[in-house]
Amino acid sequence: MREVAVIGVGSTKFGEMWERSFRDIMIEAGLEAIQDAGIEGREIEAMYVGNMSAGRFISQEHIGALIVDYSGFSKDTHIPSTRVEAACASGGLAVREAYLSIASGMHDIVVAAGVEKMTDIGTEITVDVLASAADREWEGFVGATFPGLYALMATYHMNKFGTTREDLAEVSVKNHYNGSLNPKAQFNNRITIDTVLNSSLVADPLRIFDCSPITDGASAVILAAGSIARKYTDTPVYIKASSQASDTISLHDRRDVATLDSTVFAAKRAYKMAGITPKEVDVAEVHDCFTIAEIMAYEDLGFCKKGEGGKLIREGVTALDGDLPVNPSGGLKACGHPVGATGVKQVVEIVTQLRGEAGKRQVDGAEVGLTHNVGGTGATAVVHILTR
DSSP states (O other): OOOEEEEEEEEOOOBOOTTSOHHHHHHHHHHHHHHHHTOOGGGOOEEEEEOSOHHHHTSOOOHHHHHHHHTTTTTTTOOOEEEEOBTBTHHHHHHHHHHHHHHTTSOSEEEEEEEEEOTTSOHHHHHHHHHTTSOTTTTGGGTOOHHHHHHHHHHHHHHHHOOOHHHHHHHHHHHHHHHTTOTTOSOOOOOOHHHHHTSOEEETTEEGGGBOOOOEEEEEEEEEETTTGGGTOSSOEEEEEEEEEEOOSSGGGOSOTTOOHHHHHHHHHHHHHHTOOGGGOOEEEOOOSBHHHHHHHHHHTTSSOTTOHHHHHHTTTTSTTSSSOBOTTOHHHHTOOOTTTHHHHHHHHHHHHHHTOOGGGOOTTOOEEEEEEEETTTTEEEEEEEEO
16 A cells, blocks of 8 residues: 555635535635645546535536536546445545545546535425435434434433533534634534523424524645645645544444444554554544534544534534634634535645645644544445544
8 A cells, every 4th residue: 555645725615505506616726736735637636525415506417527517627537437426424435435436556646526506495305415415214214303313312412421512512613603703614603602502492401503504615725645645745745544433323223322333443443554643643633514523523533522513612622722723714603514525625724734724724843633524324434543
């Protein structure tokens, strides 16, 4: 396996982009990444595009071909372009597929991108599209939505470990603070615990400020073989581990409703591959689709023992100035969650942090970063570990 480095990153602002099309935002992110890498388009050998459900969000399939066409690669180089789907983990898996294509020796320079345009349809349809990432027959058909399923996890976690409503609220407060420092975040407003606790109830105990928003956005990274990375940049960031694991798609078959075994196994494999322990991670971007998801991620990624996730947020360990800053971008909660793009955006943020280019949200001395991208309620998890 060859060494793989990130040499360029790009991302649109996340939010509601009524005036812009799916292809517009994807091209913007890709061009920014190419310019950041200082490469020419003809040097790119392949492309992997993470996308969950363009067929239902914008009635457009054949996404790989669409993006390669509007990127201009269909006219001269005719590079292979592949759509990657793993629900909300589509972006992280696109990065993994791009990584594997270089690590295997098949290609030297590859684009990994992610994109979703979610606001062109009504909220009711969007909720149904997202529910298709769970078990449609055993969950969706009886009315279970994603907020409802994560509410079950939250209730179980609270009853079993004593996690409180205030602990969940602290996650949202932290991520909104971080998002206020990120010019590309969907939400730049700072909030209080009372803001969360007094917001509209969605699925008890989760309120509207416990939930990630509906978002449009695109992100892209340029990966290169480690042997040529410094030809393009003085600050390559190396992918030391790329891991993926699976679990049951429905909650009722899980070993433990409060644990994402896909995350547990993906993380263990990633740490082994990188030759590090969880204690050596300096900064992390984790999948906080709901506030309880971030608390469970602390535990499942090995940052604390099972049941102690609430304690980490309570004691400020995962704050921007804490011992282990989590979601400095604002996470899915404040930066936004364009589902197919999220996993790529996480890599963009960690690369920016490891380069020391994150501005007001910069984590001092960050040398090892981790990304954690989840599909569905945990049926898929993708973990990457990156270093300077």
